[in-house]
Amino acid sequence: RTTIPERMRASELLAQDSLTVGDRPVPVPAADEVLIRVASVGVCGSDTHYFTHGRIGPFVVEQPLVLGHEASGVIVAVGEGVDAARVGSRVSIEPQRACRVCEQCKKGAYNLCPEMQFFATPPIDGAFAEYVTIQSDYAHDIPDSVSAHAAALMEPLSVGIWACQKAGVTAGSRVLIAGAGPIGLVTAQVARAFGATEIIITDISEERLAVAAQHGATRALHASESVEEMTVDAFIDASGAGPAIRAGIPAVKPAGRIVLVGLGADELTLPVNLLQNRELWLTGVFRYANTWPLAIELVAAGRVNLDALVTHTFGLDDVENALMAGRIPGALKAIVEPWR
Numbered sequence: 001r002t003t004i005p006e007r008m009r010a011s012e013l014l015a016q017d018s019l020t021v022g023d024r025p026v027p028v029p030a031a032d033e034v035l036i037r038v039a040s041v042g043v044c045g046s047d048t049h050y051f052t053h054g055r056i057g058p059f060v061v062e063q064p065l066v067l068g069h070e071a072s073g074v075i076v077a078v079g080e081g082v083d084a085a086r087v088g089s090r091v092s093i094e095p096q097r098a099c100r101v102c103e104q105c106k107k108g109a110y111n112l113c114p115e116m117q118f119f120a121t122p123p124i125d126g127a128f129a130e131y132v133t134i135q136s137d138y139a140h141d142i143p144d145s146v147s148a149h150a151a152a153l154m155e156p157l158s159v160g161i162w163a164c165q166k167a168g169v170t171a172g173s174r175v176l177i178a179g180a181g182p183i184g185l186v187t188a189q190v191a192r193a194f195g196a197t198e199i200i201i202t203d204i205s206e207e208r209l210a211v212a213a214q215h216g217a218t219r220a221l222h223a224s225e226s227v228e229e230m231t232v233d234a235f236i237d238a239s240g241a242g243p244a245i246r247a248g249i250p251a252v253k254p255a256g257r258i259v260l261v262g263l264g265a266d267e268l269t270l271p272v273n274l275l276q277n278r279e280l281w282l283t284g285v286f287r288y289a290n291t292w293p294l295a296i297e298l299v300a301a302g303r304v305n306l307d308a309l310v311t312h313t314f315g316l317d318d319v320e321n322a323l324m325a326g327r328i329p330g331a332l333k334a335i336v337e338p339w340r
């Protein structure tokens with residue numbers, strides 16, 4: 001650790017609408033952890049929500065919180081139980097720490113671990129900082145051909161992979177996706193990579209629909225158009241909009257699947273009779289598990305293009321602008337580079 005400083009800069013959310021760049025000790029990796037010099041961190045809607053509201057549901061910002069959970073970097077030190085040969089590796093961070101011993105963890109469904117500690121979810125700090133630590137097996141090596149930005153965006157890509165897996169997307173699938181934000185667009189890219197032959201995406205923003213074809217969509221439709229006659233194998237909601245969910249369900253073929261990714265429509269009236277008559281499967285998704293190896297393969301093989309999502313980059317002093325970049329026309333994904 002001789003070349004690693006004692007102190008570092010980190011962007012701290014003090015309370016709603018209040019950000020500062022704080023001075024903190026560089027974290028020391030525990031025995032099973034690695035220390036990562038952070039390269040790129042994507043801004044997610046949840047980061048923006050913590051900034052503008054100071055909370056997400058029961059998670060309230062009560063002490064300075066470092067935001068950011070879509071991160072990449074380089075391993076600069078390892079804990080005593082980790083192979084020192086990992087120092088120097090470029091990695092994508094899977095930003096979660098599960099207990100490893102509960103029923104869900106043992107089944108491999110570690111995203112459902114009740115003890116989950118997730119980056120940038122109070123009181124767990126995230127990655128808008130010069131350095132972070134993570135358990136060694138959650139720091140995934142990336143090939144040289146994958147950019148630091150793309151390595152950071154393995155996180156939202158994982159959401160798309162998990163959604164397509166839950167939706168059973170496969171060769172020849174017809175898929176309807178509501179919402180052409182970063183999540184809807186990566187989901188479309190994954191559906192294409194999985195072999196879907198029809199990928200219909202809807203949004204209320206013409207600007208977002210305009211880029212959908214570059215991300216694999218075979219049709220981009222304004223949400224005001226009817227999708228009812230689409231007869232798709234799977235419908236994935238990446239909008240969180242109640243009307244979009246309600247409109248998508250009748251488009252699904254008998255025995256097809258509905259996967260709810262978007263957050264926001266907490267209570268909804270469902271066409272129960274339709275779900276019964278067609279024996280539709282309906283599930284929510286909570287992040288992802290075991291998706292990083294596939295995410296990295298898809299990007300390395302050129303089947304998914306994450307760099308195409310990046311529209312803006314900012315430094316650590318500019319995190320507020322990064323969090324509000326979603327308001328800029330044409331913005332898709334803003335990235336924070338702590339060392340910029």
Ligand code: NAD
Pocket residue numbers: 044045046159178179180181182183184202203204205208223238239240241243244260261262263264285286287288
């Ligand atoms: P985003 O806000 O950038 O994208 C949502 C898109 O939906 C926007 O482009 C918006 O115009 C569009 N939209 C709004 N109303 C619509 C309608 N009626 N029909 C069709 N489209 C409509 O957000 P994002 O970053 O792409 O994330 C998408 C959603 O996924 C968010 O709700 C986010 O919180 C959620 N999310 C869930 C998980 C999970 O684990 N379940 C993980 C990550 C993100």
Ligand code: ZN
Pocket residue numbers: 098099100101102103104105106110113114115
């Ligand atoms: Zn667990």
